Amino acid sequence: MLRFPHAAPAAVKGTMARAAEDVRRKPVTLSDVAAAAGVSQATASRCLNGSERKVNPELREKVLAAAARLNYTANLSAQTVARGTSTTVALLVSDIADAYFSSMAASVMSAAEAKGLRVTIAVTERNVEREIELVRELRGQHARAVILAGSGYVDSRFAEPLVRELTMFEEMGGRVVLISRTDLPFETVDLDNLGGARRLASALVRLGYESFRLLGGEEQLVATRDRIEGFRLGLADAGIHLDADRVIYSDFSWEGGFTAVQAMDDKVLADTRLIFAVNDEMALGAIAGLRGRGLRIPEDIAVAGFDDIRSLRDVVPGLTTVRVPLVEVGREAIARVIGSPSGERSRVVVATVALRDSTPRLN
Amino acid sequence: MLRFPHAAPAAVKGTMARAAEDVRRKPVTLSDVAAAAGVSQATASRCLNGSERKVNPELREKVLAAAARLNYTANLSAQTVARGTSTTVALLVSDIADAYFSSMAASVMSAAEAKGLRVTIAVTERNVEREIELVRELRGQHARAVILAGSGYVDSRFAEPLVRELTMFEEMGGRVVLISRTDLPFETVDLDNLGGARRLASALVRLGYESFRLLGGEEQLVATRDRIEGFRLGLADAGIHLDADRVIYSDFSWEGGFTAVQAMDDKVLADTRLIFAVNDEMALGAIAGLRGRGLRIPEDIAVAGFDDIRSLRDVVPGLTTVRVPLVEVGREAIARVIGSPSGERSRVVVATVALRDSTPRLN
């Protein structure tokens, strides 16, 4: 609130002095505590950080008191080095500002919290090389596990080095859990992208829709592929064939949906009764784009998405989508980090169709 | 996708075996690399991890080659222990699923990335004790800095132990940066909550509004207090007095806004032309609640929020709000982590009023 461009008024001097002296008081260590309590460092360690060995209650008290008095906190890094293993699990997401990923992060964190694990989030920016680099770093950090959410490219050119890196991570003793991609040889919490999209398509056909247009993220993305393929299957179940040119690939984001719709031909739009975007963000972007062109939702064009992100509750008309139970996903992912390797490579979390006003029953 | 309840088919055996053997191949260490390159561990260290000292290019090559061949990655924990300082900054937010905080996290992370810092996010759940506990842990982790966003209680009963803990953190050599709260004696990136709300109030009065109702988060929250106080001042500037009973305190969330509105008397609502909620989430919750009661926005009641979270772009009518430039906030926070203590305790980031359709000009 106050600003002091150049000369600092007296009032601030206190702060500056504190910063300037910069004593960097050496943090109190375990042996400080031990000394203060008059015991060996080994005993102090056994008292303060969960050890099997019992210590005399009397000594234990002394140690605890000394620790409290000195405000001791264990040095986590040192513990990690000494133990050779940490309690941190890393969550890799494409973009933490994305509603889908931030909700997932919240659910993973709360599940981890309950199990005494700490979570660190890293952002891949949908960049496989960065992803690989991050896993590499995590190996250096002795992370307990890495949970890989998002991205996931079909292209095996990218997959191979990633698999190599993840395998090294596992060999180091870490666990690998994937979310929503079954393309790599690791444990997976699968969101049933394919089944969800398929059921959505069936439901929409039942509502009377016949003329579809699909909006995908990048074509190489596993999520894109599965959801589009699922939708295609759902239509096929009803005897509707989807021409390849009815699928438009763009960016897996709001902007992607928006620009894709902007770029559509008037003729193309006229021949489209419903747009299915492979995630809600794209669907919302598409809606904005459509409205920008003067079209009404759902009267002129119906729209459906995927994920059921939280912000949908504020959107009018309500967006039809496929609900992904992220809380369950987070819990399941952490369960796999904790539990012993199950051999059960993939656990499907059921995705359920949520029909809303953006896709009303026709006629 | 596949599930193998009990008996595992042959296909999975490979996976199980890999997990079962559990060699936990000891990770390659710096001395492994040194040995492989035929140099001392000291030299290897100097080559691989940014050191001042030069080493013979020829040796350097050998070391780099050996490291690459062995797939060496530095053990971050060990480095932290040895160096006595880490490159991690911690970001403490109330709730990572909240659009405001997840956007802020994204901006802090990208700013940190540019400076070679790594960010770890922790969630306080708006719980001061938890906040204190986290800072304590961070001290144990030798975090380079802690950035405290959100919460912030007026009550000094809570503030005092937090200040103590933060001070210890600083004494250890860490930096403390607060976001959007000027109540504690540390460097702050201030969002100008007060000024923003004040300008919003002025703008709304100019649009013809006279009868207001305010929706606050918990009363003890600094953000609540500042924004309400600012709004009150803005009204006072125009000669409008705001009775205390026109401020309703609830929870700082969508649900808080929703339930607050649900609980309002019909008479109260009839006597309200505009509701200002202290953040967008609450405003959106309020809109949902109002609509649930059959009221139209903005014809019956106008609504305004604060923050300009990203998902507002999908809300109709557009919500009037105060835009907080989070990218700048993130950059500024990281700048304060990096830079030497400036003495300049607080840096105000300007919050600008964004008038939209939820508060049209009256008559």
Place this chain on the structure above:
DNA sequence: GGAATCACGGAAAGCCTATTCCAACTGCTC
């Protein structure tokens, strides 16, 4: 050409903790 300086590799100390191993001590049995 000799002395002073510099550049650079390596040995070793140090960071903080966990854990192994040993020694002392307890309480028992027979």
Place this chain on the structure above:
DNA sequence: GAGCAGTTGGAATAGGCTTTCCGTGATTCC
């Protein structure tokens, strides 16, 4: 009362890395 297992405290080591300090060989300068 000797021998025994069972406890429990402490010294010492391990863990992976950085950094100080030495010493050697090369360079520079007059």
